[in-house]
Amino acid sequence: xxxxxxxxxxxxxxxxxxxxxxxxxxxFVLESNGFSSSRRLAGMxxxxxxxxxxxxxxxxxTGMLGILFLSLFGWLDLSLIYINPTFLxxxxxxxxxxxxxxxxxxxxxxxxxxxxAIGKLDAMAFIGGIFLGIFIFAEGYPLWExxxxxxxxxxxxxxxxxxxxxxxxxxxxxxxxxxxxxVGEWSEKKFARDDYKINQH
Amino acid sequence: MTKDKEPKKYMNPxxxxxxxGLVLVFAFWVSGRGLxxxxxxxxxxxxxxxxxAPAHAKTATFYKEYGSSKExxxxxxxxxEMLGVVVGGFISGAIAGRxxxxxxxxxxxxxxxxxxxxxxxxxxxxxxxxxxxxxxSGSALTGMSVLSVGGFVTMAAIFGTAxxxxxxxxxxxx
Amino acid sequence: MKAIHILxxxxxxxxIIIAAVPENTTRPYKLTADELLIEVTEGRQxxxxxxxxxxxxxxxxxxxxxxxxxxxxxxxxxxxxxxNVPLESLLSAEYEEVLNQDIKLNVFYxxxxxxxxxxxxxxxxxxxxxxxxxxxxxxxxxxxxLKPEKPAEGSPNEELAKYNFRMGASQAxxxxxxxxxxxxxxxxxxxxxxxxxxxxxxxxxxGC
Numbered sequence: 001x002x003x004x005x006x007x008x009x010x011x012x013x014x015x016x017x018x019x020x021x022x023x024x025x026x027x028f029v030l031e032s033n034g035f036s037s038s039r040r041l042a043g044m045x046x047x048x049x050x051x052x053x054x055x056x057x058x059x060x061x062t063g064m065l066g067i068l069f070l071s072l073f074g075w076l077d078l079s080l081i082y083i084n085p086t087f088l089x090x091x092x093x094x095x096x097x098x099x100x101x102x103x104x105x106x107x108x109x110x111x112x113x114x115x116x117a118i119g120k121l122d123a124m125a126f127i128g129g130i131f132l133g134i135f136i137f138a139e140g141y142p143l144w145e146x147x148x149x150x151x152x153x154x155x156x157x158x159x160x161x162x163x164x165x166x167x168x169x170x171x172x173x174x175x176x177x178x179x180x181x182x183v184g185e186w187s188e189k190k191f192a193r194d195d196y197k198i199n200q201h
Numbered sequence: 202m203t204k205d206k207e208p209k210k211y212m213n214p215x216x217x218x219x220x221x222g223l224v225l226v227f228a229f230w231v232s233g234r235g236l237x238x239x240x241x242x243x244x245x246x247x248x249x250x251x252x253x254a255p256a257h258a259k260t261a262t263f264y265k266e267y268g269s270s271k272e273x274x275x276x277x278x279x280x281x282e283m284l285g286v287v288v289g290g291f292i293s294g295a296i297a298g299r300x301x302x303x304x305x306x307x308x309x310x311x312x313x314x315x316x317x318x319x320x321x322x323x324x325x326x327x328x329x330x331x332x333x334x335x336x337x338s339g340s341a342l343t344g345m346s347v348l349s350v351g352g353f354v355t356m357a358a359i360f361g362t363a364x365x366x367x368x369x370x371x372x373x374x375x
Numbered sequence: 376m377k378a379i380h381i382l383x384x385x386x387x388x389x390x391i392i393i394a395a396v397p398e399n400t401t402r403p404y405k406l407t408a409d410e411l412l413i414e415v416t417e418g419r420q421x422x423x424x425x426x427x428x429x430x431x432x433x434x435x436x437x438x439x440x441x442x443x444x445x446x447x448x449x450x451x452x453x454x455x456x457x458x459n460v461p462l463e464s465l466l467s468a469e470y471e472e473v474l475n476q477d478i479k480l481n482v483f484y485x486x487x488x489x490x491x492x493x494x495x496x497x498x499x500x501x502x503x504x505x506x507x508x509x510x511x512x513x514x515x516x517x518x519x520x521l522k523p524e525k526p527a528e529g530s531p532n533e534e535l536a537k538y539n540f541r542m543g544a545s546q547a548x549x550x551x552x553x554x555x556x557x558x559x560x561x562x563x564x565x566x567x568x569x570x571x572x573x574x575x576x577x578x579x580x581x582g583c
Contacts, residue, residue, distance in 0.1 A: 001403060003233030006579050018231045019278045023285020025224045026236055031293035033217035038305050042374045045367040054214035055221060056342060061386060062222020063346025067229055068393045082234040082579045084335060084344050086351035094333020095358020097325050103363045103370045105322015109330060110238035110286065110338040117287045118294030119302040122319040129323015134246050137331040141263035148332060156350045165398065169348055171390035178383050200211040215382045233579025
C-alpha cells in the first residue's frame with residue numbers, strides 16, 4: 001500500500017532514485033508542452049497562449065482524481081501523504097511577490113530549469129536570480145520570520161471549508177476548469193499574435 | 202538547397218496535463234509527496250553557506266532551522282528531482298530539435314533588457330517561493346491536487362498578481 | 376473530436392463517480408492470517424495473574440491495566456490503576472493513543488479471558504504492540520490472587536511458594552483472606568514481557 005516510502009516498502013535511497021526518475025518525467029512533459037519557452041508562459045497573461053492554464057489545471061485535476069481513486073482502491077493511504085500547511089499571510093505575500101517575478105521573468109523555478117536544459121540563456125539568468133533571491137531571504141530571515149510564521153492554520157482542505165467531501169469538491173473544480181478552458185480557447189483566437197505561433201497538436 | 206525545417210509541434214496541452222497529473226500521482230504513490238522545485242536551490246544555498254562560512258551557518262536562524270543539523274541538505278528529494286528535470290527537459294528538447302543557446306524574447310526589446318528582467322524576476326521568485334513555502338510546482342500544482350487551502354491561496358495570489366501587473370509589463374512581452 | 380471534448384467526456388464521469396462513492400476509510404490489517412494464527416496458538420499474549428500482581432505490588436510504572444467491560448461494571452469493581460476502554464469503543468479515536476504506543480505494557484482484562492482476548496486480536500491485527508491479556512480474566516484473578524487456595528500437604532515447593540506469594544499479594548491488593556506471612560515473591564514462569572519500541576509512522580515530509 002502506498003505511499004511506498006512511508007510504509008517502508010522501499011528504502012530512503014530508493015526513494016531518492018525515484019525522485020530522479022520522477023524528475024525526468026516531469027522535465028520531459030514540461031518541455032514537450034513548451035514550458036521551456038518564456039513567451040509561452042507569459043502568453044497566459046496576455047491571452048495569446050493559454051497552454052499554462054490548460055496543462056496546469058488538467059494536471060491538478062488528474063492529480064486529484066488519481067489520488068482519490070488510488071485511495072478508493074486501497075492502494076494509497078491518504079493520511080500519510082504530505083499536505084502543505086497553510087500560513088495564510090505568507091501564502092498570500094509570497095504569492096504576490098512570485099506573481100510579480102513571473103510576469104517580469106517569464107518563468108517559474110521548475111520551468112526555468114527545464115528551459116535552461118535546452119539552452120535558454122534568459123532561463124539561466126532567471127536561475128541565477130532565484131539563488132540570489134533565496135540568499136536574500138535567508139540572510140534577512142529574522143526580519144520577516146514573524147510574518148513567515150504568522151497565522152498557521154494547519155493543513156485545512158478546501159472541501160472542509162465548504163463543508164463537502166473531497167470527491168464532490170473535485171467534481172466542482174472539474175466543472176469550473178472546463179469552463180475556464182473554453183474561455184481560454186476563445187481568448188487564444190481573439191488575442192492571437194502575428195509573430196507568435198502556438199504550434200501545438 | 203536548404204530545406205526549411207518545420208519546428209516540431211508541441212504536445213497537445215490537455216494530453217500534457219494528463220501526463221503531468223499522472224507523474225504527480227506516481228510521486229504521491231511512491232514518496233508520499235508531490236512535485237516541487239524551489240526547495241532544490243534552497244538546499245544548494247544552505248549546503249554552500251555551510252561549506253563556505255560554517256560559523257555563520259551555525260548562528261544564523263535560517264540555516265539553523267533548515268540546515269544539516271537535521272540532515273544533509275543535498276540528500277534531499279527535491280535536489281534529485283530537479284536533476285531529473287534537467288535531464289528530462291534536455292531529452293525532450295533533443296528529440297524535438299529545440300536545443301539551442303538563445304535568448305528568448307519579443308523582437309521589440311534588446312537582449313540586455315530581457316536578461317536584466319529575467320534576473321529581477323528570478324530574485325523576486327526566489328524570495329517569494331521561500332516566503333510562500335513553495336512555487337507553482339510545489340505549492341500551487343501539488344497543493345491543488347491534494348485540495349490544500351494553502352495551495353489554492355498561493356496559486357490565486359500568483360496568477361492574480363501576474364494578471365494584475367501584466368499591463369505594466371506589456372512592453373516585455375507584446 | 377476536439378481534445379477539449381475528449382477531456383470533458385473523460386473527466387466529468389470520473390468526477391461524478393468520485394463524488395458519489397464514499398471515501399475509503401478502512402484501516403488495513405498489518406498481519407496476515409497465518410502470522411496471527413501463530414501468535415494465537417502460542418498464546419504469547421497472556422500474562423498470568425501472578426505476574427500482574429507482582430508488578431502491582433512493586434508499583435511497576437510500565438503496567439497499564441485496561442478494563443474492557445462496560446462503564447458500569449468498571450465502576451463496581453476494577454483493578455488498581457486500571458482505565459476503562461469499553462469493547463465497543465475500542466476503535467474510536469480517543470483511545471488510539473492509549474492503545475498504540477510503546478511506553479507501557481497494556482494488559483486487557485474482562486471477566487473471563489474472552490472479551491479481552493478479542494480486543495487483543497483486533498489490536499494485534501492493526502499492528503499495535505505492547506498489548507497483552509490477563510489470563511483467565513477477573514474470575515481467575517479472584518481464584519488465584521484474591522482468595523488463593525492452599526495447596527495440599529506434600530505439594531512441591533513451588534506450589535507452596537506460589538501460594539505464599541498470592542497470600543501476600545491479596546493482602547497488599549485487598550482481598551479478604553486470613554492473615555498470612557507475605558512470603559517472598561514467587562518466581563513466575565515466564566519473564567515479564569519487554570516493552571517493544573514501535574516506529575511511529577509519521578506521514579511523508581514535503582515542502583518547498
